[in-house]
Amino acid sequence: MEEALDQVKRLATASQHSRQQAIIALQNLAFSLETPDYTLHRYGHMSLQAALVQVGIDLKLFRCLVESVVPLTVQQISEKTGAEGQLMNRILRFLASIGAVSESDKYQYCANHVTRNLAESVVEAGLSHYFNTAAPQYQALPVYLQENGYKNPTDDTKTAFQLAFDTSLNSYAWFASNPRHLAYFNAYMALRRNPDVTxxxxxxxxxxxxxxxxxxxxxxxxxxxxxxxxxxxxxxxxxxxxxxxxxxxxxxxxxxxxxxxxxxxxxxxxxxxxxxxxxxxxxxxxxxxxxxxxxxxxxxxxxxxxxxxxxxxxxxxxxxxxxxxxxxxxxxxxxxxxxxxxxxxxxxxxxxxxxxxxxxxxxxxxxxxxxxxxxxxxxxxxxxxxxxx
Incomplete structure (x- = not known):
């Protein structure tokens, strides 16, 4: 298995296209092996994953792990982030279970590839925008589509956004009176595009x-x-x-x-x-x-x-x-x-x-x-x- 995975990694580094194709192929392979119970929990806990990753961003947990050259104990991480020890242990245990951090030993954690991604400024800004502003719209989308008879929306004052935030304003007007959400959006937009790709x-x-x-x-x-x-x-x-x-x-x-x-x-x-x-x-x-x-x-x-x-x-x-x-x-x-x-x-x-x-x-x-x-x-x-x- 390790030999096969190493070969996939070598192929994936050949180009951006081959990397994307490898990710899709591996995801499809994983999905093909799922039991109904695993499918249920994968989709059912997606919102929970986003929530706990946001907690990690708020605590600067991922940056903390990336900046350390050695694994850190739960107690050390607790002291650096300000989170109570028992709670920190439960958060880290969950994040390790979804691959966001690595558990190196009993009550010890360290950064992995995903952790380093999560510590990037553009990822922090983007996930904060998605969790705080976009996610409530996603939650409202099923009810919105039921109520509009499953038609493509054409009016920007009658979307899942208005249902999620209980407003009659379109999103641009709403942002003007919600500076915290606007700050997340602006930070993400400023960072998300690679200036070399133009x-x-x-x-x-x-x-x-x-x-x-x-x-x-x-x-x-x-x-x-x-x-x-x-x-x-x-x-x-x-x-x-x-x-x-x-x-x-x-x-x-x-x-x-x-x-x-x-x-x-x-x-x-x-x-x-x-x-x-x-x-x-x-x-x-x-x-x-x-x-x-x-x-x-x-x-x-x-x-x-x-x-x-x-x-x-x-x-x-x-x-x-x-x-x-x-x-x-x-x-x-x-x-x-x-x-x-x-x-x-x-x-x-x-x-x-x-x-x-x-x-x-x-x-x-x-x-x-x-x-x-x-x-x-x-x-x-x-x-x-x-x-x-």
Missing amino acids: WLSVYPVVEEAAKWSAEKGLFINIGGGIGHQCAQFKEKYPSLQGRIVLQDLPHSVAQALPTPGVENMAHDMFERQPILGAKFYHLRGVLHNQSPLKVQQLLENIKAAMGSDSILLVDELVLPNSRVNYIAASIDMTMLSAFASMERTEAQWRETFEHVGLELVHTYTYYPQGYESVMDVRLPRTQIASHDR
């Missing part, structure tokens, strides 16, 4: 914009937060001419990165786009968490501002037609629960753009394992011809 690695920016006018908009990042995309664009293409503009709501723009050459503009994306005829209008992870009507409204606002040479760059997940992985399928269900929105296949994206009179010209995938892609969207040729006349 659409800039695949899209032919120079070929499209080499002769662009200095007076016109070059890169308009709509809903761009505090400006990471603008900063990356400016760093990679310092010699390209044209305005680079960050657009977001005032509270985000107020915290914008001080990037030379980037204009910061307070703008509500659901209002008329003030910069006309720009080369690139850029949306990253914006459309997937908007309801269908809001997606339409936002796209129509951008379309009205586009010129014959303009390109709308939509950076989103583009799902395959089959065998969607667990992470992407989970994100899709989260969008359903919180925003009455969805992740889409290329055909669904194409239909979304065509509905407002735009054309998906090409899809550039830059992170295949996560389906992350940038879509080149333009005015149809017929509209460009009439525009030029």
Whole structure:
């Protein structure tokens, strides 16, 4: 058995794709060996696993174990975390049973691979967001779907989110008066994306914009937060001419990165786009968490501002037609629960753009394992011809 597992580990380290395939194969093998009783407890205790991992994060337990070069006793861990000894023992015993920590000896524990993952800042932020904000929506989803007759939601004020938090506000408005939840969300969003994995690695920016006018908009990042995309664009293409503009709501723009050459503009994306005829209008992870009507409204606002040479760059997940992985399928269900929105296949994206009179010209995938892609969207040729006349 050990020899077989070592071989799997060697194969899994060959590439990110082979690692993902190995994980799926091993999980499917484990599932195929389950008894009904084991299946019952695996699903039945999933919420408990998330809860105890959150306790570990709150106590900085995982960091404590990772920072120690030797196993620690329950008493030592108790003293470092401030948790009462008997309780600490029970928590550690449970976490060891699910592989979150390792039990090295009687009443002694140490970090393993999963522990080190759990001590990462992005994992701490993400799990805190999921447990405190997303999990209540998941709990409410069965009742919500029963009550709406098992239909796809289309109204972002009538989702599992409103049922979970007993509110009539959509999630964005609710966040404004719930700063603790907003802090978890912002911390996760700031950390979750690898800056080295970017659409800039695949899209032919120079070929499209080499002769662009200095007076016109070059890169308009709509809903761009505090400006990471603008900063990356400016760093990679310092010699390209044209305005680079960050657009977001005032509270985000107020915290914008001080990037030379980037204009910061307070703008509500659901209002008329003030910069006309720009080369690139850029949306990253914006459309997937908007309801269908809001997606339409936002796209129509951008379309009205586009010129014959303009390109709308939509950076989103583009799902395959089959065998969607667990992470992407989970994100899709989260969008359903919180925003009455969805992740889409290329055909669904194409239909979304065509509905407002735009054309998906090409899809550039830059992170295949996560389906992350940038879509080149333009005015149809017929509209460009009439525009030029």
